[in-house]
Amino acid sequence: MSVPKKSYIYHVTFYTGPRPAGPTIGNSVSIPFGAETPLLPRVGEDLIWQDNVNGGGARGTVAEASLVHITRSQGLVSLNVQVDCINSFRRSDLPDSQIIAQSGFDATLVGTWNNGGSRPVEITPDAQLYVLDTPAPYVLSNGGNTLTFPNTNPVWEFSRLSGDPASVVGLWERFEFEDGVGTWREEWVFRADGSYTYHWSLDGTFDSEGIGTYEDDGSAITTRERRAQISTGPGAQMTISQYFGPLQTGTYVLDASGDSWTFTDASGSITYTRVT
Structure with missing residues (x-):
């Protein structure tokens, strides 16, 4: 198998429990990927990775996932609904890789x-x-399928993709065109346990994501974002x-x-x- 000129590594952190229960996370794992830019696993999804070369692997509910570009690797991985590693390598084998240890915490x-x-x-x-935000007033309309934040400029209006129309709990998305940049897609997941996740993408390419907790008094949402x-x-x-x-x-x-x-x-x- 030829050595690709570039490749990618996932850094994935799992919730400590079998299902999301707020932003409580465990240790992160590094998952090698191939030369094609992969899609990040979504927060809240069940991810399975099996290392068929070195043994072991990881499974859990994703709390966060980030992508790191490296210049060389020795393996290729395929992406399906879940991540299934068909060939991989130890992180210590990666050239130009560093593991940074914390000095401590006061x-x-x-x-x-x-x-x-x-x-x-x-x-x-x-x-x-965490950043503690101020309450953001909202309005549910269209049978609970439209979520509007009237105090934003321009006004944020989300369309429901899933969830109970009687509350904000569920999956939401909105699009915003920025002249000279492209089309942004913003996706939010509000969970019944008081946790949330959001994703930003630009013209279909992942940009960033966040995780935190929220309080909903029926007319305003207050977020606490890590x-x-x-x-x-x-x-x-x-x-x-x-x-x-x-x-x-x-x-x-x-x-x-x-x-x-x-x-x-x-x-x-x-x-x-x-x-x-």
């Missing part, structure tokens, strides 16, 4: 913080950073690894009271003040 950062912007952030004990993972050390170093966005590296200084901290990188400094 638990003093756990809490809800305001940085002077419109939305506070929450840092959890597992070093995840955006990044934080690591600290050595010393005053801090790394903010955004799931879809640039890596932020800098330093942080925690006030002696524990009620504020300041992050500084090449672009400047931001001070976070404790809310809870």
Whole structure:
């Protein structure tokens, strides 16, 4: 079998339970792919990967999935409804691959913080950073098959693809044309357990996705979206690894009271003040 000039790797994280139960995830796995750009598995789908060369594999309900491009590989994989590996290789065999270990996490950062912007952030004990949004009023119409957010500009109007017309629970999509760029497709899944997932694609090509929890009071939705993972050390170093966005590296200084901290990188400094 010839060695392809380029290939791809999935980084997939599974929910810890057999079915989605909120944004509680376990360890991620790396799944090699072939030279053709693959489609990412959807969050909430059951994914099966069997490594027929090295043994083992993985199965679970997808919590998140990302795609990494590499320049060389030694195997090919085919994609069907589920991922079925027909030939693969160990991650350690990949040229130019790196495994980055966290330096640690300063638990003093756990809490809800305001940085002077419109939305506070929450840092959890597992070093995840969430953005806490303000309530977004919505209207269900057309027999529960149209979801409109009237306070957006332009107005966001989603069409239901599945779910109970009596609530927002279900799968929704909307399209937005951006002049000179193309057509964006936005897909949201609101689950009855209070978790959600969204996907963005541009002209049919995957762009980004997010995961979080939401509250629905019957007229407005308030989201809590996971955006990044934080690591600290050595010393005053801090790394903010955004799931879809640039890596932020800098330093942080925690006030002696524990009620504020300041992050500084090449672009400047931001001070976070404790809310809870």
